[in-house]
Amino acid sequence: xxxxxxxxxxxxxxxxxxxxxxxxxxxxxxxxxxxxxxxxxxxxxxxxxxxxxxxxxxxxxxxxxxxxxxxxxxxxxxxxxxxxxxxxxxxxxxxxxxxxxxxxxxxxxxxxxxxxxxxxxxxxxxxxxxxxxxxxxxxxxxxxxxxxxxxxxxxxxxxxxxxxxxxxxxxxxxxxxxxxxxxxxxxxxxxxxxxxxxxxxxxxxxxxxxxxxxxxxxxxxxxxxxxxxxxxxxxxxxxxxxxxxxxxxxxxxxxxxxxxxxxxxxxxxxxx
Numbered sequence: 001x002x003x004x005x006x007x008x009x010x011x012x013x014x015x016x017x018x019x020x021x022x023x024x025x026x027x028x029x030x031x032x033x034x035x036x037x038x039x040x041x042x043x044x045x046x047x048x049x050x051x052x053x054x055x056x057x058x059x060x061x062x063x064x065x066x067x068x069x070x071x072x073x074x075x076x077x078x079x080x081x082x083x084x085x086x087x088x089x090x091x092x093x094x095x096x097x098x099x100x101x102x103x104x105x106x107x108x109x110x111x112x113x114x115x116x117x118x119x120x121x122x123x124x125x126x127x128x129x130x131x132x133x134x135x136x137x138x139x140x141x142x143x144x145x146x147x148x149x150x151x152x153x154x155x156x157x158x159x160x161x162x163x164x165x166x167x168x169x170x171x172x173x174x175x176x177x178x179x180x181x182x183x184x185x186x187x188x189x190x191x192x193x194x195x196x197x198x199x200x201x202x203x204x205x206x207x208x209x210x211x212x213x214x215x216x217x218x219x220x221x222x223x224x225x226x227x228x229x230x231x232x233x234x235x236x237x238x239x240x241x242x243x244x245x246x247x248x249x250x251x252x253x254x255x256x257x258x259x260x261x262x263x264x265x266x267x268x269x270x271x272x
Contacts, residue, residue, distance in 0.1 A: 051086040052107040052247065054235070055097035059186045061211045063132075063233075064110050066091060072110050074267045075129050076235055079254030085247075093185060095163040104240025107247065112236035113165035122236035125248035127255045130268060132233050134166060134205045135224035139194050144201055148226050152201075154178040159190045159199040166203060167229035187212045194222060203228055 056073065057064045064070040068091045077087045090097075090106060101109035102121050114124050136158075138144045146152045150173065157180045160166065174181060182199050184190050191212060194202045204212075206224065213219040235251060237244035258264040 050084070051088055052080075053088045053090060054108045054110060055100050055106045056089040056091050056110040057094040057097055058091045059188075060094070060111055060205075060208055062207055063130075064091075071268060072129060072233075072235075075255075075258070075264070076110070076251070078258055078263065078267055079251050082254050082257060083250040085250065094161070095185075098163055101236060101238045102240075104238045106238065107241050107244075108235050108237040110235060111233050113167070113231040114234050114236075115165055115168050115231075118165060118236060121239070123239055123244040123248055124234050124236060125252040125255075127252045128232035128234050129255070130233055131230055132205045132207065133230045134203060134228045135209070136226055136228060137194065137202045137204055137209060137222050138200075138225050139197070139222055141221070142197060142200070144225050146225070149173055149228055150177070152177050152179060155180060157182060157198075157200045159184060159193050159202040161185070161187070161190065165231065167231060169229065188216065191216060191218065191222065201225070205231075 054076070056068060058066040060070070060072075062070055063072045068089050073089065080087055089110075090100075092100070094111075097106075097109045098112070098121075100106045109122070111129070112118050112122065112124075114128070118124075136144065136149060136152075144152070144156075146156075152158075152173075154177055156177065158174075159182045162183045162185055173179065182193065184193065187204065187208060190199075190202045190204065193199045195218065202209075202222075209222075209224070210219070213222055237247055241247070255264070258267065
């Protein structure tokens, strides 16, 4: 009797397995048929980038400093957040950062002025990260004898940072006024040259100059005289990256959203 009950139970178990198998096969067949029927419709595939690597300058506070912090870092990360893109930064000297982006070793580079020379090398979006104004700075004990940049005396020695962009007019200014250019690598070197009288004037972006002059304790000794230019500062994308145009579009969308919500003004604040 017990043997017959066990036998019946075993047969029921085998029957249940068979039914499950048949149901699965039917569902698979229906699914395959539906997919074949849909083959004539285009399939939209979202090419999602989970992370990008950007080269960030190491000596342009308050926008980007040697610790990988600053206004630019905050704005860029927040702008890519709606797209689900994580931003990874390599903190480098500006010249090297530009070279790496141009070669495609990184996806883009922070804080590039959009002008004729850079548009040949990189891909830009439509919306700048911010606008930065650059001025000529003097040592107060040795004031400049000029009221604007076009009135600079011939032979004036100007200190600049290597590979920085100073506007499309700058090369014309140098040639017309026969100016002498001294190139250095960092803001501190530039300020020190001005302090010891090795240069007549230093060309610096105003917020960057303010930050460095205060840190060095010489903000009362060195002051701005007149403006050189205002630059639209961008995140420049590598032309070697096939996703560059898409990334630029996503950044534009993110920046627009930040401005719409009012978050942009908070991120732009140097005191944030």
